[in-house]
Amino acid sequence: MNAVISASDIKTFYSALNCLSRFSDTFWLQCSRLNNGQAQIRLSAINATNSAFCMFVFDPDFFLSVATQASAKIECQIHLKSILSILRSRGRTVERLELDLTDSGSECRFTVALHCQHGILKVHRLTYEPKRGLLPTADPNPPNFFCIAAATATEWTDHFLSSNRNGEITFACTPSTCVARSKDDDSPDPKGGLRRAIHTEVKIAVDEFREYAVLDACALTFSLREFKATVALAEALGVALEVNFSDGDEPLFVRLRVENAVAAEFVIATTRPDRTNAPDKEAAPAAVARSVSSSVAPPAARETQRQTESSDASIAPPPPVRPPVESTPVNPVQAQAPLFFPGASQPSQPEPEEQTQPLPPSPQFVQPTPVARGGDPGEFLAPSESDTESEPDPAAPRKRFKPFF
Numbered sequence: 001m002n003a004v005i006s007a008s009d010i011k012t013f014y015s016a017l018n019c020l021s022r023f024s025d026t027f028w029l030q031c032s033r034l035n036n037g038q039a040q041i042r043l044s045a046i047n048a049t050n051s052a053f054c055m056f057v058f059d060p061d062f063f064l065s066v067a068t069q070a071s072a073k074i075e076c077q078i079h080l081k082s083i084l085s086i087l088r089s090r091g092r093t094v095e096r097l098e099l100d101l102t103d104s105g106s107e108c109r110f111t112v113a114l115h116c117q118h119g120i121l122k123v124h125r126l127t128y129e130p131k132r133g134l135l136p137t138a139d140p141n142p143p144n145f146f147c148i149a150a151a152t153a154t155e156w157t158d159h160f161l162s163s164n165r166n167g168e169i170t171f172a173c174t175p176s177t178c179v180a181r182s183k184d185d186d187s188p189d190p191k192g193g194l195r196r197a198i199h200t201e202v203k204i205a206v207d208e209f210r211e212y213a214v215l216d217a218c219a220l221t222f223s224l225r226e227f228k229a230t231v232a233l234a235e236a237l238g239v240a241l242e243v244n245f246s247d248g249d250e251p252l253f254v255r256l257r258v259e260n261a262v263a264a265e266f267v268i269a270t271t272r273p274d275r276t277n278a279p280d281k282e283a284a285p286a287a288v289a290r291s292v293s294s295s296v297a298p299p300a301a302r303e304t305q306r307q308t309e310s311s312d313a314s315i316a317p318p319p320p321v322r323p324p325v326e327s328t329p330v331n332p333v334q335a336q337a338p339l340f341f342p343g344a345s346q347p348s349q350p351e352p353e354e355q356t357q358p359l360p361p362s363p364q365f366v367q368p369t370p371v372a373r374g375g376d377p378g379e380f381l382a383p384s385e386s387d388t389e390s391e392p393d394p395a396a397p398r399k400r401f402k403p404f405f
Contacts, residue, residue, distance in 0.1 A: 001031045001039065001041075001066075001067075001068045001069075001070070001074055001099070001100070001101040002065070002066070002067055002068075002098070002099070002100050002101075003039075003041060003063050003065070003066040003067075003098070003099045003100075004063055004064040004065045004066070004096055004097070004098050004099075005062070005063055005064065005096065005097040005098075005099070006064055006096055007094055007095050007096060007097075009062060010087070010090070010094065010097050012062075012237065012258065012262060013058075013087075013097070014084075014087045014088075015233060015236050015237060016043060016056045016233075016262075016264070017043070017080060017083060017084055017087070018084065018233075019054065019229055019230075019232075019233040019264075020043060020044075020045040020054055020056075020080060021080045021081075021084060022225065022226065022229035023045040023046065023047045023052055023053075023054045023226060023229070024045040024046060024047055024048070024080070025079065025080055025081065026045070026077050026078065026079050026080060027043050027044065027045040027077070027078060027080055028042075028043070028044045028045065028075060028076070028077050028131070028132075028133035028134075029041065029042075029043060029074075029075070029076055029077075029078055029101070029110075029128075030042040030043075030044070030073065030074065030075050030133055031068050031070075031073070031074040031101070032073045032074075033068050033070070033071060033073075034060070036060075037067065038060040038066055038067065039060065039066045039067055039068040040057065040058065040059060040060065041057075041058045041063075041066065042055060042056065042057050042058070043055070043056045043058075044056070044133050044134075044135075045080075046134055047226065050134075051223065051268070051269040052223060052226040052266070052267070052268045052269065053134070053135075053136050053266065053267040053268075054226075054264070054265075054266050054267075055264070055265050055266075056262065056263070056264050057262070057263045057264075057265075058261065058262055059260070059261045059262070059263075061260065061261040062261035062262055064096065074101065075130065075131065075132050075133055076101070076110070076128040076129060076130050076131060077128060077129045077130075077131040077133075078110055078126060078128045078129075079126070082124075082126050083112060083126065086112055086114075086124050087112075090114055091116070093116045093117045093118075093120070094114050094115065094116050095115050095116065095117060096115045097112070097113070097114060097115075098111075098112075098113040098114075098115065099111070099112060099113075100113070101128075108127070108128065108130075109125040109126065109127065109128075110125070110126045110127070110128045111123060111124070111125050111126075112124045112126065136251065136267045138250070138251045138267065139250075140244075140253060141244065142244045142245050142246035142250060142253065143215055143246060144173065144213065144214045144215060144216075144218065144244065144245050144246060145211065145213045145214075145242070145243065145244050145245075146173075146178075146209050146211060146212045146213065146214070146243055147209060147210040147211040147212075147240055147241065147242050147243070148208070148209050148210060148240065148241055148243070149210065149240050149241075150231060150234035150235040150237075150238070150239065150240060150241060151235060152208050153231045153234070153235075153241055154231055154232070154235050156180060156202045156204060157224075157227070157228055157231055159200050159202055160180075160182050160200050160202075160224055161198065161200070167182075167223070167224040167225060168182070168221050168222065168223060168224055169181070169182060169221070169222065169223075169224045169227065170182070170219060170220070170221045170273050171218075171219065171220050171221075171222075171245070172217075172218075172219045172273075173214045173217070173218055173219075174214065174217040175214050175215065175216075175217075176206060177203070177206070178203075178204045178206065178209075178212070178214075179201060179202070179203050179204070180201070180202045180204060181199070181200065181201040181202070182198070182199060182200045182201075182224075210240060218245070218246065218247040218248070219247070219248060219272065219273050220245060220246075220247060220248040220249075220250070220252065220270040220271070220272070220273075221248065221270060221271050221272070221273050222252055222268045222269065222270040222271075223268060223269075226266070226268050227254075227268060230254050230256075230266050233256065233264070234256055237256065237258050239256050239257060239258055240256075241254055241255075241256065242254070242255040242256070242257075243255075245270070247272075248270055248271055248272030248273065249270065249271060249272055250270060251267050251268060251269055251270060252267070252268045252269075252270050253265065253266070253267055254266040254268070
């Protein structure tokens with residue numbers, strides 16, 4: 001495959017790659033041969049959670065020249081960071097950009113060549129992985145549709161602050177109104193409570209749309225990060241956004257058309273807005289209002305409330321009396337000596353309390369060290385005659401322990 005892009009179209013090609021980087025770190029390149037001998041190139045990417053898809057289609061009219069020698073479709077996966085860094089630092093002296101994909105068996109490279117002024121040629125050879133791309137299988141023509149200018153979409157999406165990749169936005173559309181609101185969640189607070197997130201709601205007048213055709217009322221929630229990337233690309237290219245959608249749990253389709261040579265399509269997964277926490281959200285303000293009203297009530301009302309609570313307590317039946325629970329006596333646990341002591345080769349033998357008759361002499365075992373029994377380490381040394389006759393001086397320094405090894 002060989003394709004040449006003019007200097008005026010390099011910016012469009014770079015904007016497409018930059019938008020793909022908002023979805024994934026890699027992209028799929030697909031080149032298919034047309035009937036007239038030319039080729040069509042497609043660039044696509046899918047995010048890590050498989051919930052958003054992006055694809056750009058470049059027709060032969062976009063290139064100065066494009067051709068492929070392979071009769072079958074070419075598909076491969078390329079890292080985005082490398083090629084973005086090459087095009088970002090291209091400068092203003094680039095006259096044309098050449099893309100070449102070679103598969104000679106011994107060397108498989110994706111070559112990016114920058115033809116600059118004064119005959120300067122910058123060549124970058126990147127590796128790629130032969131891999132088939134993924135395509136969505138949803139219905140591409142949902143019933144609801146609207147078309148909006150990129151500047152208008154940017155104006156109301158800037159109100160939604162998303163500091164992480166999990167930010168979501170909800171569309172609530174009817175045949176005569178359109179409301180965009182951020183998903184209202186409770187985030188856990190480090191101190192143990194719940195911290196209410198910022199809730200933003202923007203009402204969009206139907207007159208601001210170029211076209212607006214919504215048949216029935218619907219609401220759908222989808223990712224804000226991928227939708228903002230789509231709006232930013234439309235504003236950079238100066239085109240309008242064409243949005244097709246249905247109710248929740250059905251994908252959202254966003255389409256862009258740049259003249260007659262480049263087309264972009266985005267598919268974003270949606271869900272139904274969560275209504276399970278609605279009773280709790282309504283009950284919380286009521287509980288706060290009751291607590292505030294009771295705290296600011298006059299003294300007479302507080303006294304009446306206390307008398308009512310005391311009368312209710314006196315009328316209430318006494319709690320049932322539980323029979324006493326008999327505890328089972330627990331036998332005292334006798335402390336057992338450890339099986340082995342440090343430094344003892346055999347266990348110590350307990351001495352009998354009473355001996356009615358002399359026992360035969362038994363072999364002498366090595367007794368545990370006094371250190372193991374909590375005694376003085378100096379007692380482990382062999383006693384001398386002076387030590388046996390005189391009592392040790394408590395003020396004398398303690399003897400050092402004599403190790404075995």
